[in-house]
Amino acid sequence: MTKETFKAFLVSQIDNKNYQTNIVEKVVDDLPQGDVLIRVEYSSLNYKDALSAKGNPGVTKKFPHVPGIDAAGRVVISKSAQFQANDSVIVTGFDLGMDTWGGFAEYIRVPAEWVVSLPDGMSLRESMIFGTAGFTAALCIDALQQNNITPDRGEVLVTGATGGVGSIAISILAKLGYAVVAVTGKESQYDYLKFLGASSIISREEVNDNSGKPLLKERWAGVVDTVGGNTLATLIETTKHSGCVTACGLVGGAELITTVYPFILRGVRLIGIDSVQCPIATRSTLWKKLASDWKPSHLERVVTTVNLEELREKVNAILQGKIVGRVLVDLS
Numbered sequence: 001m002t003k004e005t006f007k008a009f010l011v012s013q014i015d016n017k018n019y020q021t022n023i024v025e026k027v028v029d030d031l032p033q034g035d036v037l038i039r040v041e042y043s044s045l046n047y048k049d050a051l052s053a054k055g056n057p058g059v060t061k062k063f064p065h066v067p068g069i070d071a072a073g074r075v076v077i078s079k080s081a082q083f084q085a086n087d088s089v090i091v092t093g094f095d096l097g098m099d100t101w102g103g104f105a106e107y108i109r110v111p112a113e114w115v116v117s118l119p120d121g122m123s124l125r126e127s128m129i130f131g132t133a134g135f136t137a138a139l140c141i142d143a144l145q146q147n148n149i150t151p152d153r154g155e156v157l158v159t160g161a162t163g164g165v166g167s168i169a170i171s172i173l174a175k176l177g178y179a180v181v182a183v184t185g186k187e188s189q190y191d192y193l194k195f196l197g198a199s200s201i202i203s204r205e206e207v208n209d210n211s212g213k214p215l216l217k218e219r220w221a222g223v224v225d226t227v228g229g230n231t232l233a234t235l236i237e238t239t240k241h242s243g244c245v246t247a248c249g250l251v252g253g254a255e256l257i258t259t260v261y262p263f264i265l266r267g268v269r270l271i272g273i274d275s276v277q278c279p280i281a282t283r284s285t286l287w288k289k290l291a292s293d294w295k296p297s298h299l300e301r302v303v304t305t306v307n308l309e310e311l312r313e314k315v316n317a318i319l320q321g322k323i324v325g326r327v328l329v330d331l332s
């Protein structure tokens, strides 16, 4: 049954610079056209949602807008033969929550090509504890494996360790038998990172070289980098011969200033990670892994659950780098 009205976290533009957020009632007809109408049960907060909620034009151009790049729920109406009413499904990425109204609402309507069936072995709630952050961690780890970074090759470094991508990446890597070095700016969270499976923890300063040297002591077999900027440059310069660096984020900066030496003298591979346009076949494969062999046993330790009303405070916190783990939005 479709409710006549539903709750949504709406971002509206007040003037050229200012935006406000309100919890409002919307009707299903307010949603964009699309093949599949979904009753959202869970969403999650990602860094990009916070940018959208603050009016960042690099993420969202049309306001009023409902952010939420992640949604999991049950199909209400489907024009596609691929999905039936009541199917449990996941939608992450594509244009969801960017210029298409997203998961911070009780309903979304999207093209069938954006929808993935919830795999066996995973609940809707678990799928959104992972959300885009967890799926991105999975893409990074898949890239490391495809580049032959096996546990016996040495330590794998994860930056932004207490954040969403970082927390899930550490958990999966540890489960798969890797020795994981976590980089964090939060000294208060060392116990949390150890609990997730980090074998050692280092400070952000240790991966921020300013010597100008093109090559530094070889340390990492693989890297999951969420920070970018000088951190990413330093990591490329400290990766072992034939090692692999996956770059997915930019919380520390979008610039990358380095030289070709790590690539041509050490055969270091730099792999870009994009969860947004990732092909549907890769999505299905990785969601199945997250539902089985890669699922950490301690997912509940990573999550803070909020409702729509409590979300605003978390939006501000994620922009300040203050979130630990994942923020789950419960709309059930």
Ligand code: NDP
Pocket (backbone or CB within 6 Å): 046, 047, 048, 132, 133, 136, 159, 160, 161, 162, 163, 164, 165, 166, 183, 184, 185, 186, 204, 226, 227, 247, 248, 249, 250, 251, 252, 273, 274, 275, 276, 318, 319, 320, 321, 322, 323, 324, 325
């Ligand atoms: P979170 O905010 O949850 O985590 C980011 C973490 O980075 C923080 O918790 C903090 O961890 C660390 N951090 C914050 N500011 C800085 C800084 N200035 N310098 C160094 N470290 C910092 O974000 P997510 O994990 O969800 O996302 C991380 C990044 O990945 C973002 O840039 C996001 O846009 C990107 N991303 C990209 C995707 C893609 O498809 N390519 C998909 C999903 C995310 P600590 O205190 O432990 O150091």
